[in-house]
Amino acid sequence: MQVIQHPVERLHTALLSIRKDLIKTFQKFSRAEKILLENGLLPGNSLFSPITIHSDSDWIPAHPEDPQDFQSFYINPYRRSPNRGHNTIYIQTIGSFGEGAVVAEQYVEWLKDYCQAFFYGLVVKLLPPVTVASTACSFRVNNNTHNLQLHAGELLNFLKQRKPSDAFCIVGITMIDLYPKESWNFVFGQASLTKGMGVFSFARYDDHFYERSYTGRLKKKIELKQGDYSVFENYYTPPITSILLLRSCKTLTHEIGHIFGMEHCQWLNCVMQGSNHLQESDRRTLVLCPICLRKLQSAIGFKIADRYKALVHWIEDGADSNGQHSKPTQAFQEYKDWFYKCLRILESETS
Numbered sequence: 238m239q240v241i242q243h244p245v246e247r248l249h250t251a252l253l254s255i256r257k258d259l260i261k262t263f264q265k266f267s268r269a270e271k272i273l274l275e276n277g278l279l280p281g282n283s284l285f286s287p288i289t290i291h292s293d294s295d296w297i298p299a300h301p302e303d304p305q306d307f308q309s310f311y312i313n314p315y316r317r318s319p320n321r322g323h324n325t326i327y328i329q330t331i332g333s334f335g336e337g338a339v340v341a342e343q344y345v346e347w348l349k350d351y352c353q354a355f356f357y358g359l360v361v362k363l364l365p366p367v368t369v370a371s372t373a374c375s376f377r378v379n380n381n382t383h384n385l386q387l388h389a390g391e392l393l394n395f396l397k398q399r400k401p402s403d404a405f406c407i408v409g410i411t412m413i414d415l416y417p418k419e420s421w422n423f424v425f426g427q428a429s430l431t432k433g434m435g436v437f438s439f440a441r442y443d444d445h446f447y448e449r450s451y452t453g454r455l456k457k458k459i460e461l462k463q464g465d466y467s468v469f470e471n472y473y474t475p476p477i478t479s480i481l482l483l484r485s486c487k488t489l490t491h492e493i494g495h496i497f498g499m500e501h502c503q504w505l506n507c508v509m510q511g512s513n514h515l516q517e518s519d520r521r522t523l524v525l526c527p528i529c530l531r532k533l534q535s536a537i538g539f540k541i542a543d544r545y546k547a548l549v550h551w552i553e554d555g556a557d558s559n560g561q562h563s564k565p566t567q568a569f570q571e572y573k574d575w576f577y578k579c580l581r582i583l584e585s586e587t588s
């Protein structure tokens with residue numbers, strides 16, 4: 238295992254930048270916010286840890302690229318930011334989600350509420366769910382894994398027509414696997430950053446996806462007819478577990494983060510880190526490192542404590558209720574403690 242330990246000075250420059258005006262805007266953070274952000278860069282601090290590389294198939298060795306610091310994010314002319322007329326994130330579900338309509342509906346609500354806390358200050362809305370048939374997209378059976386797959390690019394075209402005029406972005410989510418073109422095996426998602434659109438699948442976040450006994454594998458060879466979507470009726474979707482919810486929340490916020498112009502994080506352990514495989518996504522944290530947090534803050538303009546409070550509230554809300562479908566937040570518990578630790582720092586100092 239390799240630990241990527243950047244010198245503190247380098248991290249500090251990545252956070253503050255070298256431009257005088259951007260250093261000045263950093264000073265607008267409260268004293269406590271600056272302590273949280275700057276101390277988070279120090280080696281051995283208890284909140285933000287360095288990135289670890291476990292194999293050559295991890296994202297960073299497989300995709301060498303320049304890291305994006307705050308300044309290069311800020312000055313990117315193609316970066317999209319929400320504004321008064323475009324401040325809503327729309328989520329469009331495609332096909333069925335989870336077994337049972339109630340669970341599925343709740344699951345999507347939980348995702349929506351999570352995004353609303355993560356992108357604190359923006360509105361997140363669900364568009365009415367659509368069936369696969371109504372997207373009219375192409376589909377196929379994967380030759381290796383024998384599951385159904387939808388054509389990602391055609392889903393993006395569908396989303397383009399559904400995008401409301403006040404949208405900052407529209408993201409499609411589905412429990413069915415995706416492929417970008419015939420020659421490719423699969424894709425987790427596809428996005429058009431300049432158009433503010435993306436489509437992402439959670440199919441491979443099912444714990445059993447890669448097993449031979451995976452229920453989404455079609456048992457016998459079937460003749461597919463494009464345009465006949467009956468094969469999707471009652472097609473398998475993964476059970477909604479705490480781990481699936483955690484993985485979906487990470488993926489969705491990571492992908493929407495890209496739509497804000499945030500590139501893969503190479504600074505510290507961060508939800509914006511690239512990931513090549515499920516183990517790497519699972520190692521990735523749920524939260525933003527100080528550098529990516531400043532990027533998001535500059536695009537939206539929240540108080541860091543307000544955002545952390547909203548995220549803690551999301552974890553605690555509904556977790557203890559005895560309702561039939563209480564939110565499965567077990568996998569989020571370590572983050573609850575983490576947010577409280579940050580809040581203690583943010584609230585112990587007066588600005």
Ligand SMILES: [Zn+2]
Nearest residue numbers: 491495501511
């Ligand atoms: Zn990414």
Ligand SMILES: [Zn+2]
Nearest residue numbers: 502507526529
């Ligand atoms: Zn980061």
